[in-house]
Amino acid sequence: MHYSKEEKAMWLEDWKQSGKSAWAYAKENGLNPQTFVRWVKPKTENKACFVEVPVQVMSSLQGAQEILIEKGDVKIHIPLSLESRDFRTIFSALAGVV
Numbered sequence: 001m002h003y004s005k006e007e008k009a010m011w012l013e014d015w016k017q018s019g020k021s022a023w024a025y026a027k028e029n030g031l032n033p034q035t036f037v038r039w040v041k042p043k044t045e046n047k048a049c050f051v052e053v054p055v056q057v058m059s060s061l062q063g064a065q066e067i068l069i070e071k072g073d074v075k076i077h078i079p080l081s082l083e084s085r086d087f088r089t090i091f092s093a094l095a096g097v098v
Contacts, residue, residue, distance in 0.1 A: 001032075008039055015040070023072040037072075069094070 003011070015025045015036075026036035061067070061080070069076040078090060 011036070012039060021072045023074075 011029070011031065014029075015022060018025050020028070022037045022040045023033045025031075026033040064080060066080055067078045069078065076094070078087075082090070
């Protein structure tokens, strides 16, 4: 379905007031969640696949059993006991999801 600029603006304003994640709001209102999330995200020319993790964050991982990646309602638990090649496989698979 194609929405006008006015319709998109109405949906986005209502979503902002709802306090819900974009994904949850879209599902509850019969909108395609992937499309709605695209409306919410600012347009960028260069989409980075990875971000630098500050040293302080890495230091806090000592003794941790897993890495938790959260985006909206999605939570991904990755055990730190994996081999580096397994991490590459996981992050390559997640590149289009997260």
